[in-house]
Amino acid sequence: MKWSVWLFSLAVVASAAERPLDKISPRDVDDMLDQLTKRFESAIPNVTQAALDLFDRHLGGLGIPSYTIPQYSLFGTPLRRVSLTAVRTSFLYGSPVGGGPSYPTGLLGLAKVAQDSLSILQDLLPRLAGSRVDLIKASFNSSKYNGLKTLSDYEKLYDNEWKLSMPHGPDPGVLTNYTKDLLFSMQRLSNSPYQIRRLDPRSDALPFPVDRAAVFHICGGSSLGQLFQYGRLFYADYRDQKDLEPVDGRYTANCDAYFCIDSRSGDFLPLAIRTNVGANLIYTPLDGPGEWLLAKMMLNVNDFWFAQWNHLAFTHETVHIIWMAAMRSLSQHHPVFAILNRLMFQVFSIQILAEVILFTPGLAVDMNFAYSGQSAKNYSSEQYRNGYGNFQSNYFHTDLQRRGLINSTRGPPLKNFPFFEDANTIHSSIRKFFTSFVQSYYSSDSVLADDHEIQDWVKECNGPANVFDFPSAINDRRTLVDVLTQLAHLASAAHHTVNTNELLQVSSTLPFCPAALYKPLPTAKNASLNPVEWLPPLSQVFSQLSIGSLFARPSFEGSNRTIIHMFDDPVMLAKMNPTTRAANLVFMSEMENFSRDVMGNRGFDADGLSQGMPFVWKALDPNVAPYSVST
Numbered sequence: 001m002k003w004s005v006w007l008f009s010l011a012v013v014a015s016a017a018e019r020p021l022d023k024i025s026p027r028d029v030d031d032m033l034d035q036l037t038k039r040f041e042s043a044i045p046n047v048t049q050a051a052l053d054l055f056d057r058h059l060g061g062l063g064i065p066s067y068t069i070p071q072y073s074l075f076g077t078p079l080r081r082v083s084l085t086a087v088r089t090s091f092l093y094g095s096p097v098g099g100g101p102s103y104p105t106g107l108l109g110l111a112k113v114a115q116d117s118l119s120i121l122q123d124l125l126p127r128l129a130g131s132r133v134d135l136i137k138a139s140f141n142s143s144k145y146n147g148l149k150t151l152s153d154y155e156k157l158y159d160n161e162w163k164l165s166m167p168h169g170p171d172p173g174v175l176t177n178y179t180k181d182l183l184f185s186m187q188r189l190s191n192s193p194y195q196i197r198r199l200d201p202r203s204d205a206l207p208f209p210v211d212r213a214a215v216f217h218i219c220g221g222s223s224l225g226q227l228f229q230y231g232r233l234f235y236a237d238y239r240d241q242k243d244l245e246p247v248d249g250r251y252t253a254n255c256d257a258y259f260c261i262d263s264r265s266g267d268f269l270p271l272a273i274r275t276n277v278g279a280n281l282i283y284t285p286l287d288g289p290g291e292w293l294l295a296k297m298m299l300n301v302n303d304f305w306f307a308q309w310n311h312l313a314f315t316h317e318t319v320h321i322i323w324m325a326a327m328r329s330l331s332q333h334h335p336v337f338a339i340l341n342r343l344m345f346q347v348f349s350i351q352i353l354a355e356v357i358l359f360t361p362g363l364a365v366d367m368n369f370a371y372s373g374q375s376a377k378n379y380s381s382e383q384y385r386n387g388y389g390n391f392q393s394n395y396f397h398t399d400l401q402r403r404g405l406i407n408s409t410r411g412p413p414l415k416n417f418p419f420f421e422d423a424n425t426i427h428s429s430i431r432k433f434f435t436s437f438v439q440s441y442y443s444s445d446s447v448l449a450d451d452h453e454i455q456d457w458v459k460e461c462n463g464p465a466n467v468f469d470f471p472s473a474i475n476d477r478r479t480l481v482d483v484l485t486q487l488a489h490l491a492s493a494a495h496h497t498v499n500t501n502e503l504l505q506v507s508s509t510l511p512f513c514p515a516a517l518y519k520p521l522p523t524a525k526n527a528s529l530n531p532v533e534w535l536p537p538l539s540q541v542f543s544q545l546s547i548g549s550l551f552a553r554p555s556f557e558g559s560n561r562t563i564i565h566m567f568d569d570p571v572m573l574a575k576m577n578p579t580t581r582a583a584n585l586v587f588m589s590e591m592e593n594f595s596r597d598v599m600g601n602r603g604f605d606a607d608g609l610s611q612g613m614p615f616v617w618k619a620l621d622p623n624v625a626p627y628s629v630s631t
Contacts, residue, residue, distance in 0.1 A: 040124075043356040044117040045110040054090065055111040058083050059332055066575045067335035069441055069451050080331040080453075088328050093464060098354030099381035100317035100389070101466065104324060112327075113348045120349040120630060123553070130164035131549040135542060137161065148538055151531075154511035157541060162504070165549030171506045173604070173615030178512040181285055184296045185259050185270045186418070186613040188236060189405075191506050192307050192498060193419040194314065194388075195236045196259065198404025198411060201229055207237070207256055210272045214284040218271050220263035227260055231404070231411020234259040234268075238302035239276055240382075244375040250516035251534075252305075252370035253277050253298040266415040267612075273299050279523045288527030294534060298521070300513045305369060307498045307507065309376050312354065313384035315495040315629055318391060319487055320347050325465035329457035335441055335580070336454065338572050339484065343491045346630035368543055370516035390469035395486050396427050396494070416612025422598075422620040423493040426563060427485065429590045430492075433567060433583045434484045438477045440579035445476040454480070491629040492563050493620055500626060502619035504548035511535050515544050556626055563622035564591040595623035 056062055070077050087108060094105030104113050138161045146153045155175045158166075177183050188196040199206075210224050219227055227233040235258060242254040253275040260271045273295040274282045283295035323344045330337040358364040358373065365373035388394065393402070400406045406413075406420060442448040449455075454474055461470040474480050496502060507513055517534040536544065556562055567573070567584045598621045602610055610616040619625065 039357060040117075040121065040353065043352050044121075045114045047107075047111045047114045051107045051111045054086070055108055055115070058087050059091075059108060059112070059327065061332050061338065061341070064333055064575055066577075067338050068333055069335065069447075070331065070453050071447065071450060073331075073333060075331075075333050080333060084329070084331055084453075091324075091327055093324065096351075096381075098312075098351035098359065099377045100313060100351070100384045101321035102324065103320075103351055104348060113352070116346045116349040116630075117352055120346045120353075123346075124550075126555070127165075127550060127553070131546055134162045134165050134549055135546050138542060138545070142538060145538060148535065148541070149532065151511050154532075154535065154541075157510060157545070162545060162549060165552045165554065166501075166504050167554050168505075170504075170509045171615045171617055173610070173613075174506050174509050174512075177608075177614035178509075179289075179293060180614050181270050182267060182609075183614045184300075184512075185268050186416070186615075187300075187303075187506075188234075188259065189268060189414065189416065189420075190418040190497075190611075190613060190617045191502055191619060192303050193405075194310060194498070195238070195303065195306055196234055196403070196405070197236075198231060198408060199228055199233045199235050200231070200404060200410060202410075204228075204235075207235065208272075208274050208282065210258060210282070210284065211286075214272065214286050215260075218262070218269055218285055219260035221260070224258075231408060232261040232263065233271075234261075234404075236299070236303075238299070238306055241302060241305060241371070241379070242276060244371040244379065247366055247370060247372055247516070250370040250518060251520055252301045252517060253521055255295075255299040255302050257299055261412055261414070266412070268414060268416070270296070275521060278521055281522065281525065287525060288529060290529040290531050291522065291526055294522075294529060294531040297512060297514065297531060297534070298517070301370065301516060304508065304513060304515055305371065305376075305379075309380040310383045310388055311495065311498045312350075312380045314388040314394070315490045316347070316350050317380075317384050318389050318394075319344060319490050319629060320351070321465055321467055322391070322461060322470065322487065323347060325460040325467060326457055328464075329460045330453045334453055335437070335576060336457075336480075336484070338575070339437070339567070340487065342567065342569050342572060343488055343628060345628040347491075347628075350630055364547075368515045368540065368547065385468075391467060391486065392469045392471060392482075394469075395482065396423065396489050418611040418613060418617055419497055421611065422617075423489070423497065425594050426493045426591070426620060426622060427489050429587050429594075430488045430566070431481065431485045432590075433587045434481045434488070436583035436586075437580050438481050438484070440577050440583075442477055442480075448477055448480060449475040488566065492566065492625065492627055495629045496619060496625040499551060500619075501552050501554065501624065503551045504545070505619070506615065506617070508544055508548045510541060510544070516540075553626055557624045561626050561628075563620075563625050563627045564588055564595065566591075566627035591622040595621050599623070 065074065068074060070080055073080055090106045091104060091108040092106035093102035097103040145156050148154055158170055158175060206224060206228055212223055215221050215224050215227065221227040237256040239254050239256055254277055255273050255275060257273040258271040260269055262269050272282055272284045275298060283292055285292055323340055326337060326340050359377040361373060363373065365376045400420060405417065458474050461467040462472060471479055471483065514536050518536055519534045522529065560568065568588060573581050573584060598618050602616055602618060604610050608614060
């Protein structure tokens with residue numbers, strides 16, 4: 001959720017300099033940075049020294065010799081209860097900020113918000129500086145883009161540009177193979193995997209018809225109904241965007257689309273895209289190449305919107321409310337508290353960024369998307385309330401199985417599923433770590449059931465915190481492992497699949513993935529259509545790329561902020577038991593091996609494919625992707 005900051009900067013330039021964004025001067029950039037930091041800093045709560053002292057005493061982890069469960073506490077159960085009482089009276093559930101669930105308030109709540117926000121500001125400042133240099137250089141070289149008259153002109157946007165934000169450039173293949181249908185379809189199984197599902201005739205109906213000739217030519221089936229019955233038909237639906245508030249001068253469809261498993265090659269391919277606006281045209285690969293490419297861009301505009309505002313609900317907001325409940329239930333002496341404190345680094349800073357910069361009228365969303373900032377806030381909140389904020393039902397494997405993407409009882413398996421392949425490697429190692437961790441602190445299920453702090457956490461989640469679909473009981477070790485594994489998954493692989501470095505490197509790469517279109521959509525088929533006419537002008541291009549650059553964290557590569565170091569906090573580990581320290585070493589070794597495999601062996605094969613895709617996807621390299629949800 002880091003779009004907002006740079007967009008506000010662009011707003012400052014537009015109003016102060018009063019000239020096109022492609023003519024920004026170094027002075028303008030300095031002005032926007034100054035205004036940006038002032039705006040964000042002004043939204044950070046002012047807290048007293050007394051509040052900070054209280055925070056350090058009850059939540060800061062100071063003076064703890066070792067982490068213990070309450071039954072074996074060196075600190076003493078009564079003293080832990082006294083401290084927790086102080087927390088519960090001062091770390092409170094406040095009104096939502098930026099939509100979604102409750103947000104911290106009270107003396108300790110605001111102290112924690114300030115701590116997280118000041119911390120992320122230290123990451124943000126150098127990233128803004130890098131974005132500034134990239135934008136200045138790109139704007140000074142604008143003549144080489146030739147006025148963006150052709151698709152190849154858009155490809156030149158990345159020609160030795162944006163190097164501080166994207167040192168390795170866009171993912172290999174993204175700029176050379178974006179017209180290929182396989183790249184478009186495999187995006188649903190890699191960098192944006194949260195919308196696609198397999199249609200099941202036992203519970204679904206066919207949303208719209210498709211010509212038999214297209215079905216046979218693309219999927220090898222005799223009819224749409226046959227694909228449906230045999231479990232080879234998949235669906236993505238963005239029609240929930242149809243009633244959102246539009247922004248003048250920008251346009252979008254409200255697509256839904258079919259994908260299929262080709263009975264001949266086994267490839268996962270796009271079959272048809274319905275626009276659901278105007279003439280409600282249905283496009284297939286048999287249409288003219290220009291209009292079919294525009295149709296795919298229409299869907300990518302919808303998916304861009306969905307991915308960004310859905311991920312706010314699915315990852316950020318889901319973990320932050322569970323962490324709030326944990327802070328009010330678990331003593332700072334508890335090993336689970338310590339682990340969560342590590343995983344939830346900077347988490348409460350995100351909603352402030354969203355509220356004061358991202359969703360504010362006239363700023364981030366209003367400047368770049370086809371719908372308004374208020375619509376983005378409302379959409380994200382609806383996603384949170386209507387399923388994506390659910391906890392257990394969105395467990396990694398549970399979600400993918402429910403959508404028919406793994407272990408399907410109907411139809412063939414997906415030949416390639418890059419998101420699952422990479423995220424499952426990380427997930428398995430996370431689960432192994434937590435299995436060792438939980439078993440080392442709880443010798444039996446009965447010991448866990450007797451941990452009143454864990455039981456209070458369960459009650460808090462299902463009571464005042466109003467967490468959706470949290471377990472009703474944690475009386476066995478497997479359930480606790482499930483909970484902790486999912487929290488770590490949401491904070492890392494689930495988030496960084498659609499955000500962070502990945503956003504600039506593939507999900508918002510132009511010309512194929514614009515945030516909005518800039519001409520009314522066609523009302524009739526036109527085989528000679530030129531999709532460039534709908535693409536953003538240069539000023540909007542710089543805005544979109546600058547936003548993506550702010551999300552990026554290229555400097556984290558090889559640092560202790562990556563997934564490899566998820567549990568590798570020396571201060572924390574020194575207070576953990578030997579089994580946990582050993583489990584961390586195993587986790588780090590497995591992640592280092594996975595990273596070496598990604599960096600050393602992942603490239604194009606003899607067929608020009610990587611993981612079955614015509615682009616090389618490395619978003620979840622654990623030596624590059626951060627371990628926490630806020631970065």
